[in-house]
Amino acid sequence: MSNEKSKSILVVNSDPDIADLFAEMLLSDENNYIVTTTFTGKGCLWGINKSKPDMVLMDIELPDMNGWNLTEKIKANNPDMPIVVITSKIPGIKDMLRLSHVSDYLMKPVTLDGLQMAVKDAFEIPSLLDQCYKTVIDYKENENMMYLFYLFKQNIIDRKRFILMRQLYSTKKLVNDPESKKILDNLKEKINASENEIKHFKNKPPIISLFSNFEIGKVN
Structure with a gap:
């Protein structure tokens, strides 16, 4: 049995039903993630300060805060925290220039495989790059x-x-x-x-x- 700690993911979505759906999709993954949900930008910042999740899965369209502003706030205090963004809107040019601040950008409807792969990449790619850095x-x-x-x-x-x-x-x-x-x-x-x-x-x-x-x- 592995002693490696399960990764925790904070799901942020204004619709509780959709937040629960994404949580179920992540909980079905073989990696045994620990998943919590919240429904506002303020709830996201509070959850990060309280629980220190390993990743944020965030709908960019929130009722109380612009999703990109929320991303900046998260990165200001947690620069290495992976953020996977989900949206129903086609990204504009300004959004394209912001993509370097997030690990992935998913368009709705999100498939199970697509979501699980984006989360897996967000966790694993930085680690692989760190190993590469330590080697070289x-x-x-x-x-x-x-x-x-x-x-x-x-x-x-x-x-x-x-x-x-x-x-x-x-x-x-x-x-x-x-x-x-x-x-x-x-x-x-x-x-x-x-x-x-x-x-x-x-x-x-x-x-x-x-x-x-x-x-x-x-x-x-």
Whole structure:
């Protein structure tokens, strides 16, 4: 039997029935999460101060507080706390620029697999990056290794943003939305540029052995 402490998740949703539904979806996961619910932004901040959950699963549309303002308040005192956002509204351009502050951004209707995968990634990816950091910091080529580490970390964030934008903004829609097209094009260029740098570094031992499992490719 594992001695590892079960992860706790605070579900924040203005509708108690939906909050309970998300809680049930999480409780059905094999990871045996501890789940609590609250229905307002103030309730969320109170719950964090009282119980110190490991993650917040938050509907961005709350009755008493803008969801993005709530995210900023959470991160101000808990910078490493994962936040998975759920919304029924298509994110605007400003929302896209805020995605780096959250672990994932889910559109309703949320599937069981989609929710459980987003939560799993939010818990595991930072841990994997930390392990990578601890591994590379001991190498002689420390500056190169650290730079590569941060490239990987930012690449993960940028890819999530790009994939979401491509799902929401079709090529036809972008023709009539030059601002969104510019942001998407700049993000694509940034991702491809970082991937070219990563490939360059991966050809150097001992970096090859450390990062050989990371498969990357250009985005289209």
